[in-house]
Amino acid sequence: MNAIEVEELRKEFKVHKSRSGLVGAFRDLWTRRYMTVRAVDGISFTVKQGEMVGYIGENGAGKSTTIKMLTGILTPTSGRIIVNGMNPHKEREKFVRTIGVVFGQRSQLWWDIAVQESFRLLKKVYRVPDEQYARHMSEVIEMLEIGPLLDKPVRKLSLGQRMRCELAAALIHNPPLLFLDEPTIGLDVLVKLNIRQFLKQLNERYGTTILLTTHDMSDIEALCERVIMLDEGKIIYDGSLEQLKEKWGQGKRVAFTFAEGKDASILQELTAGLDVVWKKGEQSNVWVAHVPSGGVPEVVSRVAARYALQDIRIHEVSTEEIVRNIYEEGAVHG
Numbered sequence: 314m315n316a317i318e319v320e321e322l323r324k325e326f327k328v329h330k331s332r333s334g335l336v337g338a339f340r341d342l343w344t345r346r347y348m349t350v351r352a353v354d355g356i357s358f359t360v361k362q363g364e365m366v367g368y369i370g371e372n373g374a375g376k377s378t379t380i381k382m383l384t385g386i387l388t389p390t391s392g393r394i395i396v397n398g399m400n401p402h403k404e405r406e407k408f409v410r411t412i413g414v415v416f417g418q419r420s421q422l423w424w425d426i427a428v429q430e431s432f433r434l435l436k437k438v439y440r441v442p443d444e445q446y447a448r449h450m451s452e453v454i455e456m457l458e459i460g461p462l463l464d465k466p467v468r469k470l471s472l473g474q475r476m477r478c479e480l481a482a483a484l485i486h487n488p489p490l491l492f493l494d495e496p497t498i499g500l501d502v503l504v505k506l507n508i509r510q511f512l513k514q515l516n517e518r519y520g521t522t523i524l525l526t527t528h529d530m531s532d533i534e535a536l537c538e539r540v541i542m543l544d545e546g547k548i549i550y551d552g553s554l555e556q557l558k559e560k561w562g563q564g565k566r567v568a569f570t571f572a573e574g575k576d577a578s579i580l581q582e583l584t585a586g587l588d589v590v591w592k593k594g595e596q597s598n599v600w601v602a603h604v605p606s607g608g609v610p611e612v613v614s615r616v617a618a619r620y621a622l623q624d625i626r627i628h629e630v631s632t633e634e635i636v637r638n639i640y641e642e643g644a645v646h647g
């Protein structure tokens with residue numbers, strides 16, 4: 314069964330458009346002008362049970378709006394959504410017991426009471442039987458290493474400690490589907506690693522489906538085989554991360570630090586006939602060659618045979634860069 318089915322999904326917001334200047338402001342008092350923002354523009358995709366999918370896009374691409382529709386917080390303008398076999402907006406009460414949601418910027422824990430009291434309240438809300446709660450939560454608490462935090466009030470926790478408790482809170486009813494919106498934002502590397510490790514274990518142990526929104530591509534690389542990329546409300550790529558890297562990440566950057574300053578024409582002449590693009594580095598004696606992977610040895614040997622070098626560094630193109638390039642070009646071609 315599919316965990317998520319989305320077909321031709323759209324969400325439009327009507328926003329007030331203000332006129333400029335003082336006269337404009339007065340006119341706004343009498344007649345308001347509106348414009349329509351299409352936050353999500355006819356997207357379709359399915360997510361199978363047990364998949365971990367990265368949902369990525371630049372600021373304002375429409376990620377949060379999609380998640381809000383998938384979790385039943387917002388109603389779509391048009392289109393069809395089925396999540397865990399239900400319409401999220403219509404079968405609200407039954408539906409929320411089948412999903413977990415973590416918004417990195419918002420908390421579902423009560424600020425002034427001990428973490429375990431929040432957990433107990435949520436257990437009641439979700440009507441989780443004692444035995445199931447004890448069994449499942451003891452595992453979650455152990456995996457997230459939050460045992461020592463349970464009797465502390467949330468306001469006394471660091472951000473990393475709080476986020477681990479937020480994750481545990483979202484899982485009290487052991488939902489088959491988890492939505493994570495920027496779960497590692499602002500966290501230090503060790504906490505990020507702990508959270509990623511935990512999500513992997515959760516997926517392996519319970520087959521939990523995870524839809525993850527993040528700006529941190531290393532989260533995606535650590536967890537998701539599949540990515541859906543959004544741009545201006547439309548899907549511009551839906552496929553494996555591997556394929557994205559193969560298609561877009563070919564080539565390497567070789568940074569040469571010369572003993573003395575060089576200019577572009579000399580280097581172009583030296584590598585004439587090879588597939589190389591030279592770009593100036595941060596200092597006058599640093600030049601970076603963009604070369605297809607197989608071409609690196611030839612470029613290095615020509616340059617090193619002719620000029621004295623202080624250093625050579627070879628960089629793989631990172632997923633972060635691949636994604637940035639795709640957004641700069643605006644679409645994923647062929």
Ligand SMILES: Nc1ncnc2c1ncn2[C@@H]1O[C@H](COP(=O)(O)OP(=O)(O)OP(=O)(O)O)[C@@H](O)[C@H]1O
Binds near residue numbers: 328352371375377
């Ligand atoms: N309640 C709202 N009213 C009006 N416009 C909205 C509303 N919510 C979102 N938008 C607009 O819809 C578009 C998509 O916003 P959304 O928050 O879904 O993007 P996002 O991809 O989650 O961005 P970010 O990474 O910054 O969170 C933006 O242009 C945003 O300004």
